[in-house]
Amino acid sequence: AQSVTQLDSHVSVSEGTPVLLRCNYSSSYSPSLFWYVQHPNKGLQLLLKYTSAATLVKGINGFEAEFKKSETSFHLTKPSAHMSDAAEYFCVVSGYSNYQLIWGAGTKLIIKP
């Protein structure tokens, strides 16, 4: 069965410092992986997706993620945090059926001035 674990419920970083949001997945086949962001009082937005092409995926707003099959990880990074990055981030893996998405519990990113 497919599952996804976000290792931190909260991450706090200072503005201008790197961001690392950790995600591990479990899948019995080659999955598609996604990161979504949810800003307060706004809808979920796709940040980036991995679909078995390049293992380093670049997304919007300077975020990127690297698919590491040996570690079953898909961590999200950004070199320099901005105040506008404060939001909740969800790591998502495709389910057994192509349309089905399995969601992590979310990581709340807090940016300190």
Added chain:
Amino acid sequence: GAGVSQSPSNKVTEKGKDVELRCDPISGHTALYWYRQSLGQGLEFLIYFQGNSAPDKSGLPSDRFSAERTGGSVSTLTIQRTQQEDSAVYLCASSLGGDNSYNEQFFGPGTRLTVL
């Protein structure tokens, strides 16, 4: 163009009452999804529509929950005899097609349901 819209944005109801939540997908999107998001948790899949058909209803928590989609567009999620544990944000998403996970799902702003 317009995104996915949902109504109402907030709904407060009394235990035992029925509620209807509405979703208007992006025009041309054949796939539509309902999710539930409880406080501090990720999204829980409820049901998936391809056109007007629901090939997967496996996520509906009980027979009090039902959903329909008409004209390949608007969808309604109905919760009968609401319970306090039904309190959550109900999210709707649509995509170009449901048979390919590469198709990005676009989300509405959600309906926050509170059952007193």
